[in-house]
Amino acid sequence: MIPSSLLKYTRLRLIILITSVAILLSVLITYIITIILADGFSLITFSSAIIVPLLISPVLTWYIVGLMLQVQKLEQEQRYLASYDMLTKLHTRRTFLELFEEKFDACANDYSCVSFAYIDIDNFKAINSEYGHSGGDEVLKQFGDLLRASIRSVDISGRIGGEEFAIVLPHTSGDSILTVLERLVDNTHASSVQFGSANIQYTISIGYSTYQYGDITNSKQLVNRADQALLLAKNLGKNQVQQYRKNTNSHTS
Ligand SMILES: Nc1nc2c(ncn2[C@@H]2O[C@H](COP(=O)(O)OP(=O)(O)OP(=O)(O)O)[C@@H](O)[C@H]2O)c(=O)[nH]1
Known part of the structure; x- marks a missing residue:
């Protein structure tokens, strides 16, 4: 789960941040795997290690952040409902x-x-x-x-x-x-x-x-x-x- 403090950032910033981290990790993991398998780190392997997270991560991040914002809004509404009387808008x-x-x-x-x-x-x-x-x-x-x-x-x-x-x-x-x-x-x-x-x-x-x-x-x-x-x-x-x-x-x- 992304910590709620991170939700203060805009979605775009989060997408850039998470996608960059995903690409770095993907390249690192692919590199380690090619070393273990004693395989060459070809241009195609390197490109796919970048392209796959570049395509998936922004969509996934957009969706997850959207869900978290909805949960946060629901929590705020529930807190309001528990604290304020709906009819008079005074404290319960x-x-x-x-x-x-x-x-x-x-x-x-x-x-x-x-x-x-x-x-x-x-x-x-x-x-x-x-x-x-x-x-x-x-x-x-x-x-x-x-x-x-x-x-x-x-x-x-x-x-x-x-x-x-x-x-x-x-x-x-x-x-x-x-x-x-x-x-x-x-x-x-x-x-x-x-x-x-x-x-x-x-x-x-x-x-x-x-x-x-x-x-x-x-x-x-x-x-x-x-x-x-x-x-x-x-x-x-x-x-x-x-x-x-x-x-x-x-x-x-
Ligand atoms: N419309 C409405 N009535 C409510 C609500 N909550 C309680 N009541 C009614 O408020 C009335 C309170 O009546 P009582 O406590 O007998 O008091 P009262 O008629 O104001 O008499 P006194 O306090 O002696 O002046 C009851 O008939 C409740 O049904 C509410 O949210 N909306």
Whole structure:
């Protein structure tokens, strides 16, 4: 197999390189054979040692490199499919959580803060019932676009489950995180999704928690706190942001 780093070269370069090597080897092997057989190294033998690889090698190299490029493309597509949700183009749950772990560790190591927010589309079952599954899918897709447009390049976003999303905002806490999340809630409320002749209006609820150095010992605690805050936002009437607070009963109704 040709190493994948070699595929960086153009096909033409590879063909020239491999054909030259094939000709050299062919001449060398033919020469050794003629010595062993005590046969003369005639002009015809020498010519055929050059012509045969010259005819075969370019075609074979072209074909093999083509196959390898196809395999490489398929591998890239598979990696993309495993990392990104096809509907929303956001990270899948698994990739998102892996990236979150990395960010959390980095922030813990440099004594900075990181916020984790759970986002859930409100009354999504009712949206599906009224507009059908494809109407619901259109809402998910357009919310994915809105979410991506609302965060910075250093933030991470993902689709965690059906109508559940999450974002990680490094070095963000206090008023700044609240401003970002409240703006997202307001923009979602103000937006609508065009689906056929219908204009679908929907809202979201957000629960978040911020890690400050020494506050908690692992990333799962931060996720659990955001989850509790989301439950609180749902129980307090949806279409709002709630921050995790100690001793806050998430079952308030
Ligand atoms: N269209 C569509 N629906 C989905 C998808 N994944 C999950 N769902 C639906 O999303 C709905 C989620 O409903 P619930 O978890 O009960 O939540 P809800 O109706 O949003 O209620 P609240 O969370 O309390 O506001 C279920 O009916 C699922 O079938 C998807 O990919 N596309």
